[in-house]
Amino acid sequence: MRDMDEVTILPMQDGDLDQVTQIEKEIFPTPWTRRQFQFEIRNHYCHYFVAKIGDVVIGYTGLVVVGSEGYITNLAVKAEHRRKGLGTRMILTIFRKALEAGVDIISLEVRKSNLIAQELYRQFxxxxxxxxxxxxxxxxxxxxxxxxxYITAGKLREIIEKNEKYLMERNLERQS
Incomplete structure (x- = not known):
């Protein structure tokens, strides 16, 4: 879909939180509160990003970095924008931040029933x-x-490049 070309991924700001918490409520049975997100985006160990089309938030993700370890706290995409490569783009953003921060290991938790998310994570x-x-x-x-x-900086770069190539090929297929 052409609108994915218009998506920008930016650091999460206070002005994004109303839309972020609305997405939380739509997607998760036990959503995080605005206050939780406010705490996270002010914490220097945390790196949160929003995916936007114009001023509209359509997804978000977060990474906590402690020492050489990274932990993906959340990844959410509005229902109408799923399966279009946005999750891949957001994880690429997380991996670039992890590379910049000197992270050696990235971990997360995912529901055992969420096979689509597990498939995305295996891609990384x-x-x-x-x-x-x-x-x-x-x-x-x-x-x-x-x-x-354990991943070296070289391995992280390789994973990033592989997934950037995947997105590019996928985009070319959709355009033809």
């Missing part, structure tokens, strides 16, 4: 590493812990 060489039993408070579903394992 995340691998299952464990299970957090009854992690999600809304339905007590287990979370699959996924991690890149």
């Amino acid at each position: 060489e995340f691998h299952p590493g464990g299970v957090r039993r009854r992690y999600y408070v809304d339905n007590r579903e287990d979370a699959l812990v996924m991690s890149t394992g």
Whole structure:
């Protein structure tokens, strides 16, 4: 879809929070609050980004960096913009920030039932590493812990380049 060409990914700001929390409420059974996001975007260990078309937030993601480890806290895309490469673009943003911050390992939790998200994370060489039993408070579903394992700066660059190429090829296919 052409509107994905118009998407910009920028650091999350206070002015984005009303739209971000609205997306949270639409997507997640136990959404984060505005106050939680405010705390996160003011924390120097955290890096949050929004995907926008014009002034409209259509997705967001966050990375916490502690030492050489990174943790993806959230990744959300409005329903009408899913499966168009936006999740890939946002994770690329996270990986670039991780590279800049000297991160060696990136991890996250994902619902065991969320196979689409797991597929996206595998594209970035995340691998299952464990299970957090009854992690999600809304339905007590287990979370699959996924991690890149130890990655060098060179490996991070390779993953970024592979996924940039994937996006470019996908965009060319849609245009033809």
